[in-house]
Amino acid sequence: MSDQLSNQNPPCPVSSVEQIPLNSANTPVVSTPIATPIVKIPVVLSEPTLQIVVESDITLNPAATEIKRVKKNVFLNQVKLVPVRFTRIAGTDFFRVTRAKLFVAGHIRKNIEYASAECNGALRDRIADVPFSGFADLTFPQEAGGPTPILGISEFAEANFLNENTQLDARLDKAFFQNLVKYNEQPFGELVAANFFELDFSPIMTRPEGTFSTLREKIVLELTVKVLQVQQIRLAAGSVVTPVLSALTPPASTVITPPTNLC
Template sequence: MSNINPNQVTPACPVISSEQIPLTVEPTTIISQAAVPTFKVPVVLVEPTLQIVVEANIPLNPPATEIKRVVKNVFLNQVKLVPVAFTRIGTTDFFNVTRAKLFVGGFIRKNIEYASAACSGALQDTIADVPFTGFADITRLDKNFFQNLVKYNEQPFGELVAANFYELDFSPVIATPEGTFSSLTEKIVLDLTVKVLQTQQLLITATQQIAIPPAGTVGCEE
């Protein structure tokens, strides 16, 4: 009489496996002690939202009959903070900046997809870079102090945080329903949020935590 189970399924491609041995888990002892480390880190000076208004005339070749889609992005070429008013820090040569001019420059990249007058023609694609420049008067650098020293100065730098677009696109000439237009006029309002930072050396009160391995580990005292 056979002991083989007729319902038993035999693997078509068996592999070698082994049962894993359970590992023990013990908490690691942590000791804490006061520490006053010195860090050199980027510090946020100010985080304003700037409103930028630009108008651009974008040529379309071949001419368009209908705009299908417009994808937008923003790129920053410069974020420069120029101090114009100071307060001396004690009797040192360092100064806190109380007012500054923030210069920004960059461009709005627009990817325009449109249909031409050709019957069953492929969608056309045009990429246009719309430049912008400007400055803003910054009178509240209250997120953190901005140190300025003529002898040596860590230059502030910028990061792009967010961009909101409000725009109106239209043909500069009136086109019939089946007519074409060879340029697109755009009036753009851009709300641009930037973060201005400066690398500073800071003394910070902290708690140092040290992990103590179990007795018997190499390097530990018995």
Template sequence: MSDKCDPIVIQQACEVTSTQQMSLHDEAIELQKDDRKPTFKVPVVLAERKIQIVVESDISLTPAATEIKRVTKNVFLEQVKLVPVRFKQIGHTDFFEVRRAKLYVSGFIRKNIEYSSSDCNGTLLDRIADVPFSGFAELTKDDFLVYPVIGISDSSKAQFLNDTNEMIPRLDKYFFQNLVKYNEQPYGELLGANFFELDFSPVMVEPEAAFSTLREKIVMDLYLKVLQVQQYKVHATRILPKFDEGTLGS
């Protein structure tokens, strides 16, 4: 065996071409401002509500479970509808502010249940279940950040006397007038949900024994917005960039 060490091979580094960057001059753009009163038609937040929903359900597990490992949840809204029940007329117009309403909410909680079975060295099983819910909340005038606006349609009818005998009406001649107002529909926007849940077998089982039904009691705090597209005139300042004078400058 030789006591000599292997020679060390030194590799040269690759050359890289670089360019030193120059400092560039910059300054704020001069702005040209003028006051305007534009009209905006935008979604307006009518109310922001936390609605508590309480549900109980039984979920079947096939194959049967011996232990629940994890449960994740999401909420899906299918309906957020505002039904007005109290109104206040806006001036002398045919438009009204809604001062009280029923807020109908429905949807489902999608649960993803991961559990183990009685199989030795078995795989982790998965069960997806949709738990429906529905109900309504009472919204009073103090619950609204901005009142919903609704226009009322109108229908009128005029009748006439007989052409030859002014003692009797004509039943074959009418004048009709219909005024129809099409309103912006209030709608909902999901913000979030907070779940409090208790899951258990409705029949107590021994350790390592299997159960095929999972009973759940869920308390869900549902956070949502109620909005309506409304039109507003506001005071605003229009801002345009101002460039240095060129050939078109004066």
């Protein structure tokens, strides 16, 4: 028993530093009332769940005898909103989008762990990207009184002139142009959730100890995304909160009395 203890390696030393506890206290704040402030923030226009159906064949090398685990993640390459119907905002030259097409594209990253035909062999790993793309029809607002995409439409105007000598033909060498270009906030998307339903099988049925080199996958992906646009929003009456930090410039309301007994 003593020989066994003497042959054991001692544990590796680990350096550590003891942390010094710090005091923590809430910073007092002062609220300044503001009537209906305007803020510019991302506004959620829609949060659809899209059903995407994909079928693919994945080659396994070396061949597999059994699938152990399949881990999946989704990556989006684009979430683009294309407006197709508008209504003018009363009293302005801007428009609300009432209908649009949402284009979505990306890929499913699959990590497949499987056993090969080797006796007592290590688990094999196969990573594959399964692409997908499609579109969905969206109407706005999603609920009564809800937000919609807002766009300003650029305009182009041209004025042409008569020949001032004859007053009978046009002057092709003279024209007036006017361009109004409005730069809009681009609607964008955010990934929220992905729910996978999947059936994996070999296209050719094999015996229990047989091998297969092709894995056919039928995937139903329920993909939830947010569609947003940065907009200016007028809030209800609120307040601006500022911290009160001691030992700095005293508040303006403080009155400092000068000394009276001056030599």
